[in-house]
Amino acid sequence: MAYLLHQSRFFTTVNHLRDLPPTPQPEIAFAGRSNAGKSTAINVLCNQKRLAFASKTPGRTQHINYFSVGPQDEPVGFLVDLPGYGYAEVPGAAKEHWQRLLSTYLQSRSQLRGMILMMDSRRPLTELDRIMIDWFAPTGKPIHALLTKCDKLTRQEMTNALRATKKSFAEYREAGYRGELSAQLFSAMKRVGLDEAHEVIEHWLAPKDTASGSLAEDAAD
Ligand SMILES: Nc1nc2c(ncn2[C@@H]2O[C@H](COP(=O)(O)OP(=O)(O)O)[C@@H](O)[C@H]2O)c(=O)[nH]1
Numbered sequence: 001m002a003y004l005l006h007q008s009r010f011f012t013t014v015n016h017l018r019d020l021p022p023t024p025q026p027e028i029a030f031a032g033r034s035n036a037g038k039s040t041a042i043n044v045l046c047n048q049k050r051l052a053f054a055s056k057t058p059g060r061t062q063h064i065n066y067f068s069v070g071p072q073d074e075p076v077g078f079l080v081d082l083p084g085y086g087y088a089e090v091p092g093a094a095k096e097h098w099q100r101l102l103s104t105y106l107q108s109r110s111q112l113r114g115m116i117l118m119m120d121s122r123r124p125l126t127e128l129d130r131i132m133i134d135w136f137a138p139t140g141k142p143i144h145a146l147l148t149k150c151d152k153l154t155r156q157e158m159t160n161a162l163r164a165t166k167k168s169f170a171e172y173r174e175a176g177y178r179g180e181l182s183a184q185l186f187s188a189m190k191r192v193g194l195d196e197a198h199e200v201i202e203h204w205l206a207p208k209d210t211a212s213g214s215l216a217e218d219a220a221d
């Protein structure tokens, strides 16, 4: 299957809000606790071996990494690999720096279309994951959760993990979360859930049902 994401490459690294690229194309943010399987998932989704491991470079783990998608000279959009959270050992000042970077990016980046939230399927929706959701909530933009490493679960555990996440999302909706909240099982190792994830991401990057797209845009002005 030919996927848009298979045509992607490293674009830039950002460590300060003022350095966010002035590019107008849509962006998809990838968020998750460190070790949730974010880099591995990005690599598998983009069909590349090392694309997202750049963020493992010491000193770069707190940075935002941009990957462009589509033709290099005319990208259709960007994948934005956010710093993994949950390191116990991050000192206070650095923590404050990334908290501000992350929360401001999530709340004020107009190019951002949605967030892919990566959570280990054995422990979804930890306190820090919920902080990310709370930061994003005011935007009304969608979140799609990937319950990663599901190859480590039994069938029954997979069903339970997905059900529990969807139940929590229903509670967020009841509490007033306006954006779409969806979830799926995912395993980079066993290649579970790739089609589903691709569909969500590509739809966010390049919505297909826009036969009257220009009209709709005019109307929205
Ligand atoms: N069993 C299993 N392990 C995985 C999977 N994806 C990632 N891992 C492992 O989880 C660890 C963290 O992965 P990584 O992608 O670096 O996580 P990140 O810190 O969120 O970027 C590594 O040891 C990976 O090999 C998966 O689908 N299944």
Ligand SMILES: [Mg+2]
Pocket: 035, 038, 039, 040, 052, 055, 056, 084
């Ligand atoms: Mg990583």
